[in-house]
Amino acid sequence: MSAIRGARERARIEVTAAIKDEARKQLAAEGAAKLSLRAVARELGMASSALYRYFPSRDDLLTALIVDAYDAVGEAAEHADRTAIDRAAAGKPGAPATGLTRWVAVACAVRDWALAHPHEYALIYGSPVPGYSAPQDTVGPAARVGMVLIAIVEDARRDEGLALPPLPDELRPEAERLAADLAPGLAPAVAAPLVAAWSQLFGLISFEVFGQFNRVVEAREVFFRQAVTELARTVGLLGRRG
Numbered sequence: 001m002s003a004i005r006g007a008r009e010r011a012r013i014e015v016t017a018a019i020k021d022e023a024r025k026q027l028a029a030e031g032a033a034k035l036s037l038r039a040v041a042r043e044l045g046m047a048s049s050a051l052y053r054y055f056p057s058r059d060d061l062l063t064a065l066i067v068d069a070y071d072a073v074g075e076a077a078e079h080a081d082r083t084a085i086d087r088a089a090a091g092k093p094g095a096p097a098t099g100l101t102r103w104v105a106v107a108c109a110v111r112d113w114a115l116a117h118p119h120e121y122a123l124i125y126g127s128p129v130p131g132y133s134a135p136q137d138t139v140g141p142a143a144r145v146g147m148v149l150i151a152i153v154e155d156a157r158r159d160e161g162l163a164l165p166p167l168p169d170e171l172r173p174e175a176e177r178l179a180a181d182l183a184p185g186l187a188p189a190v191a192a193p194l195v196a197a198w199s200q201l202f203g204l205i206s207f208e209v210f211g212q213f214n215r216v217v218e219a220r221e222v223f224f225r226q227a228v229t230e231l232a233r234t235v236g237l238l239g240r241r242g
Helices: 002-030 037-044 058-089 099-116 118-125 136-142 144-159 169-182 188-209 220-234
Strands: none
Touching: 002 037, 002 058, 002 118, 037 058, 058 099, 058 118, 058 136, 058 144, 099 118, 099 144, 099 188, 099 220, 118 188, 136 144, 144 188, 169 188, 188 220
């Protein structure tokens, strides 16, 4: 009986993957707003009623695609950070695992993923899909890149020190709220610039993915690396203060 259940589960995994793959093709061709369960079923040679057993609605399928995209870019960020740390631990020349090197490695990995998966990037960082409201299931996956950046800054604060300016009094209440929401123990003076740098990182990537840099920036990788290095400065990663 367990063998039968195992075969059924494998079949379900395979069909689910095929549905998602076809849905991603539709995203690339038509955009998220036009994603259609009936069209996906038609392309796969399935009855619509059969597909509904896997995804009861378009929103359920969209949520699965969104979670997958967030998890994929999150894994890219986490892998880049682990690699930077491992290279330093192995004593490879020119590979110190400073906050700055980790920050730049993660930023470049996120950019690389976005350029390789522009339609999935657009699904999670582009225009909202009309009529769709993301459920709580997406919150954890959406936070993965941010949590890597927080870990980098917190490790640097402990090991290297951060060069941050004093927190303006008028910003303190919001910075305290952000710190409490983002991570236990995160200092308000760190939280505010981190959120600003996170938004600017994805702004840089979005400008490139969505074509706003066309006929403006040509040496885009060099430009990006310099820009995210400057973002590292805003979160205090370039040395001790005072």
